[in-house]
Amino acid sequence: MDERLDADEVFSYFATTTPYPVNFSLMKILNVEQTRALDQYTIEHEPVAPINLMERAAQAFTDWYTARFDKDRPVRVFCGLGNNGGDGLAIARLLTQLEYKVQTYVVRYAPRESEDFMHNHRRLKLIAPISYIENERDIPVIRNREVVIDAILGSGLSRTTEGIVQSAIDAINHSPATVVAVDIASGLFADAANGPNATIIQPDYTVTFQLPKLAFMLPSQSQYVGEWHVVDINLSRTFMDRTPTTYFYTTEREIRHLLRPRNRFSHKGSFGHALLFAGSYGKMGAAVLASRACLRSGVGLLSVQVPRCGYDIIQTTVPEAMCQPDGHQHILTGQSELEEIDLSKYAAIGVGPGIGTAPETLAMLTKLLSDAQKPLVIDADALNLIAQNRELIAKIPKNSILTPHPKEFERLTRRWTSDYDKLGLLRDFAQRNRLVVVLKGAHSAIATADGTTHFNSTGNPGMSTGGTGDVLTGILTGLLAQGYDPVEAAVLGVFEHGRAGDRVANQRGQIGLTAQDIIESLRWD
Ligand SMILES: NC(=O)C1=CN([C@@H]2O[C@H](COP(=O)(O)OP(=O)(O)OC[C@H]3O[C@@H](n4cnc5c(N)ncnc54)[C@H](O)[C@@H]3O)[C@@H](O)[C@H]2O)[C@H](O)CC1
Numbered sequence: 187m188d189e190r191l192d193a194d195e196v197f198s199y200f201a202t203t204t205p206y207p208v209n210f211s212l213m214k215i216l217n218v219e220q221t222r223a224l225d226q227y228t229i230e231h232e233p234v235a236p237i238n239l240m241e242r243a244a245q246a247f248t249d250w251y252t253a254r255f256d257k258d259r260p261v262r263v264f265c266g267l268g269n270n271g272g273d274g275l276a277i278a279r280l281l282t283q284l285e286y287k288v289q290t291y292v293v294r295y296a297p298r299e300s301e302d303f304m305h306n307h308r309r310l311k312l313i314a315p316i317s318y319i320e321n322e323r324d325i326p327v328i329r330n331r332e333v334v335i336d337a338i339l340g341s342g343l344s345r346t347t348e349g350i351v352q353s354a355i356d357a358i359n360h361s362p363a364t365v366v367a368v369d370i371a372s373g374l375f376a377d378a379a380n381g382p383n384a385t386i387i388q389p390d391y392t393v394t395f396q397l398p399k400l401a402f403m404l405p406s407q408s409q410y411v412g413e414w415h416v417v418d419i420n421l422s423r424t425f426m427d428r429t430p431t432t433y434f435y436t437t438e439r440e441i442r443h444l445l446r447p448r449n450r451f452s453h454k455g456s457f458g459h460a461l462l463f464a465g466s467y468g469k470m471g472a473a474v475l476a477s478r479a480c481l482r483s484g485v486g487l488l489s490v491q492v493p494r495c496g497y498d499i500i501q502t503t504v505p506e507a508m509c510q511p512d513g514h515q516h517i518l519t520g521q522s523e524l525e526e527i528d529l530s531k532y533a534a535i536g537v538g539p540g541i542g543t544a545p546e547t548l549a550m551l552t553k554l555l556s557d558a559q560k561p562l563v564i565d566a567d568a569l570n571l572i573a574q575n576r577e578l579i580a581k582i583p584k585n586s587i588l589t590p591h592p593k594e595f596e597r598l599t600r601r602w603t604s605d606y607d608k609l610g611l612l613r614d615f616a617q618r619n620r621l622v623v624v625l626k627g628a629h630s631a632i633a634t635a636d637g638t639t640h641f642n643s644t645g646n647p648g649m650s651t652g653g654t655g656d657v658l659t660g661i662l663t664g665l666l667a668q669g670y671d672p673v674e675a676a677v678l679g680v681f682e683h684g685r686a687g688d689r690v691a692n693q694r695g696q697i698g699l700t701a702q703d704i705i706e707s708l709r710w711d
């Protein structure tokens with residue numbers, strides 16, 4: 187979309203294309219230029235003097251810090267010469283006034299400082315000594331139990347770090363201290379790939395202002411982010427709502443708006459009839475998990491087509507589901523023993539969990555893609571079959587939801603050179619083929635046909651265990667069957683799938699977490 191649209195055009199654009207009602211704003215991920223424009227817009231329209239906005243940022247950071255770190259832990263604040271450094275000087279002053287043991291260092295990498303930096307420099311100098319780091323000898327020894335606050339460089343980073351900045355970053359990274367980055371780790375680009383062998387702060391925490399940065403969503407950047415937190419500094423809501431972006435971050439706030447309450451006159455027919463094609467000899471568990479998850483997601487009725495070997499298993503373990511045994515004993519061929527399948531009977535169809543990649547199953551999938559008249563949920567071996575027969579991609583019903591893990595996505599597209607390259611691939615694949623693609627992983631990324639990507643905020647490493655993908659397929663099929671549009675179903679389903687996993691992890695840890703636990707822990711209202 188043309189970034190130069192004026193605010194009214196932007197507003198009308200979102201009114202027509204965003205799958206959500208425009209009357210609530212999603213948590214957006216802005217690029218560096220937009221973040222700077224947001225600052226400037228706030229300064230001009232609130233209005234607020236830049237130095238007071240910096241004070242607001244410093245206070246928000248200090249509130250976050252003092253809620254977590256005691257006064258008896260010595261603090262070393264490393265400041266650059268721009269506004270990130272200005273934030274650092276203000277933070278040093280606020281912590282000093284709260285009687286924290288603060289030592290402040292200015293990494294003097296250039297002759298000039300920003301105006302707001304100089305203002306905070308004068309204010310801090312009145313109440314505390316400031317040390318200057320101009321060469322390696324000036325870098326202090328940083329000891330255990332100390333906390334380093336990294337305010338050397340922020341979103342104004344414009345080149346790979348070098349010289350005394352690089353030396354200071356190295357010293358901090360090699361120290362035993364706990365490191366907290368202000369706004370973003372010094373040396374990390376907020377939304378672009380870093381140079382090879384770049385020297386970047388590796389923080390334990392990042393405290394960022396107002397909105398998360400794109401880099402926070404990418405697995406390859408996680409060592410330069412640590413545990414990240416957003417602090418609100420009350421930047422212009424009007425500007426954020428009207429600024430077009432393609433990246434969003436899904437939190438509880440967005441989900442609340444998406445969930446559809448039930449009314450008391452509903453009946454099972456009100457919540458759709460879903461159909462799942464799942465299972466093969468030795469992988470019937472996938473069909474059981476997907477079926478149970480679909481039912482736990484509120485679907486009205488569920489039918490499951492499995493190979494004949496799975497008939498007793500499904501009827502016994504998932505009594506709420508109706509079961510259509512395939513004509514084949516071990517694999518899915520699509521020939522039902524009981525009756526010719528009429529796809530139009532079903533509000534949503536999911537295919538893939540445990541189906542294997544036999545030629546007869548490929549034939550079944552090919553026919554399903556051609557006959558289905560509404561979006562499907564496609565996962566696991568169904569994706570691998572499509573990857574082996576890429577001409578099938580064009581046959582996938584528009585706005586179907588694909589749920590590949592990175593390896594499956596690579597098979598569908600190509601090997602990528604970086605997480606940024608991967609994001610571009612994901613967006614292009616979804617847009618070009620008019621699909622919703624859930625690329626699973628830490629911060630699962632949901633790319634949509636209109637070019638937006640939604641990063642999920644829930645889930646944990648304990649969920650990297652067999653069957654959790656089958657559970658997600660069941661959830662998404664269940665939501666689609668209830669009438670959620672594919673983007674809503676994907677955003678809502680991925681969020682709750684992860685939140686259920688977080689509930690289990692909180693109760694009993696991550697290591698022992700199983701796919702069945704996630705099903706039992708699903709909660710929608
Ligand atoms: N809404 C907000 O997010 C607010 C952010 N604030 C803080 O402002 C910084 C951004 O400040 P800016 O002055 O634009 O840039 P930096 O401080 O990040 O960088 C300073 C300066 O450094 C030069 N530079 C760039 N790359 C390098 C490098 N590799 N080595 C040495 N020097 C470099 C460049 O010339 C920059 O100008 C943001 O992160 C927040 O911390 C506001 O305080 C409040 C609102």
Ligand SMILES: [K+]
Nearest residue numbers: 336339370372
């Ligand atoms: K920083």
